[in-house]
Amino acid sequence: MAVYTEVSDEELKTFINRYDVGELLSYKGIAEGVENSNFFVQTSQLPYILTLYEKRVNPDDLPFFLGLMEHLSEKGIRCSVPLRDRDGRALQTLAGRPAALFTFLEGMWPRKIAPFHCAELGRAMARMHLAGLDYELTRENNLSVSGWRPLFESCADRADEVRPGLAGMLDRELTFLENNWPDDLPMGVCHADLFPDNVFFRDDAVSGIIDFYFACNDFLVYDLAVCLNAWCFERDRSFNLTKARLMLSNYRKERALSRQEIEALPILARGAAVRFLLTRLYDWLNHPEGAFVQPKDPLEYFAYLSFHQRVSSPSDYGVE
Structure with missing residues (x-):
């Protein structure tokens, strides 16, 4: 428990x-x-x-x-x-x-993600982003690109215990992200941890969002990148284009995405995959004996990152 x-x-x-x-x-x-x-x-x-x-x-x-x-x-x-x-x-x-x-919010989070869940999530996320635009308090995202290398260095010497060559791959990926991360996209309040267990559904519609304890000010489209990883991969770690297309298209019905935001999706998706790979890797290597919670497999996000590294354009995510 x-x-x-x-x-x-x-x-x-x-x-x-x-x-x-x-x-x-x-x-x-x-x-x-x-x-x-x-x-x-x-x-x-x-x-x-x-x-x-x-x-x-x-x-x-x-x-x-x-x-x-x-x-x-x-x-x-x-x-x-x-x-x-x-x-x-x-x-x-x-x-x-x-x-x-x-x-208390009524509803349940979806244990098996269907395409309609992704469509509803897209709408709800866009409305949340618009609602947060005039929130006066701010909080820096301390788990964005500037925070990833220190996290990596804290567990780099043991990363290859999880997968041979993982440390070298992450080092190269971090260098790529640090050199190519965008700096001029629309900003706002992001949830930054919008996983399925943080979104409740009732009667096939979103009934509530919970767990805002990673919320921060960042590129709004970064939240979409997090959700492409968290919602659009199947259990065999294959990418579901239909789910991604529905999420993105329904988001855009509520909040338009600029051309720059769309073009940044591939690198942001890579960065979001690295963020969760690193935090899972840290927890996996520093899991105390007898702890209540079993750490999540970091190699799940290694597979997601491998997919994003092969993406050639935003159309691979179903963006027109």
Whole structure:
């Protein structure tokens, strides 16, 4: 179970009593998730989600994340929203950790990605990007191209344990990305971690977006690059052109992409693949014995990167 910090009954009752949410009836840990401890909380009024922020989350970033969720919700984007207590505070402390209580979203994330999921995601992502354009707080993407080489160097000496020659390939790829990364594309607030388990569906439509804890200011089209990797490859690691075409075309119905953004897709997709390959590689090599969560296979993203390296133009992603 992905609960790193346990909460006692009395601690949680005291915490819940700060809010106008009724009486605490029950709670249980949520097994899914990697970064934080999450609990399903049932009160006499409604269900809620309690999140305790663990050591990998910088507390200084929490006002950006929580404020972003409130901002997007006010703009009509369906996302989990932090509740404020009777004193107007969204951020609390519980069991020695920063904590917040959130509204509960109906729906389920898709275990098997169908083309219509990608189409709906494209629309929802574009609307989220437009809604975030006037969000006043900013946060740098510390897992963009400038942060990849330090991450690589922290595990380069053991990378070949995962795949022979992996260290050399990553070194060459990072040099290519550093020399070719764009610098003049439209910017805005990106989710930057919009994987299927962070998008809920109900009645074949997106019912909510969760887990904004990698959100940052970056090229908006970078979010699309992340999702080409996360949503458009099959279990045999082949690329599904139909899914990509639907995602991109439905995004463009809500927010137009410039020619420069379209042309940048291949390199951004390579960069997004490297970002998740590196973080998975680090976690794989530094996995503590007895840890709650099994690390994800970094070689999945090695396969995705290999595909993107062969892409000759944006049309390979189904872009007209």
